[in-house]
Amino acid sequence: MIKYLLxxxxxxxxxxxxxxxxxxxxKLKKLKLLxxxxxxxxxxxxSLMKPNLANSNFKQDxxxxxxxxxxxxxxxxxxxxxxxxxxxxxxxxxxxRSIHYNKNKKNIFGKxxxxxxxxxxxxxxxxxxxxxxxDKEN
Numbered sequence: 001m002i003k004y005l006l007x008x009x010x011x012x013x014x015x016x017x018x019x020x021x022x023x024x025x026x027k028l029k030k031l032k033l034l035x036x037x038x039x040x041x042x043x044x045x046x047s048l049m050k051p052n053l054a055n056s057n058f059k060q061d062x063x064x065x066x067x068x069x070x071x072x073x074x075x076x077x078x079x080x081x082x083x084x085x086x087x088x089x090x091x092x093x094x095x096x097r098s099i100h101y102n103k104n105k106k107n108i109f110g111k112x113x114x115x116x117x118x119x120x121x122x123x124x125x126x127x128x129x130x131x132x133x134x135d136k137e138n
Contacts, residue, residue: 006034010041074133085109093120100125 003018004025015037019025025046028034034044085107088095092110097120099106112120112127120127 004046007045007047008036008039008041009043009045011036011039013038071133074131077130078132081109092116096120096125096127097123 001018001020002022002025003016006015006017007013008015013036019028025034029044032042035042036044086109088108088110090111092108092112093116095108095110096112098104099108100123117127117129
């Protein structure tokens with residue numbers, strides 16, 4: 001596929017169009033199947049489009065900025081959790097059950113396997129999972 005900037009010689013309109021190949025453009029023009037979108041003229045000429053090349057600022061694209069924003073938000077959540085919850089490490093499932101069944105009011109965070117989280121849910125114990133960014137990734 002190739003993309004051309006097309007110019008109408010009659011009304012001076014510029015527009016873009018895709019073609020299977022440069023030969024395909026020539027074939028369609030010869031068969032008089034190309035016409036201007038505005039004035040319907042068949043006096044259409046092609047010019048090459050400038051290529052979109054990555055430059056030294058390619059990391060500043062939208063996806064990169066969005067990724068940085070997501071990481072920033074996750075770090076804010078982590079900071080809040082560390083300041084307001086007790087870290088229980090690998091004992092998370094045990095501690096969650098203890099809080100649930102003893103009707104304690106205590107905020108905890110820690111590590112649990114997928115299976116442990118599934119079992120807690122089956123017991124009616126609510127948990128939340130967030131991706132955890134280690135400090136070394138700063």
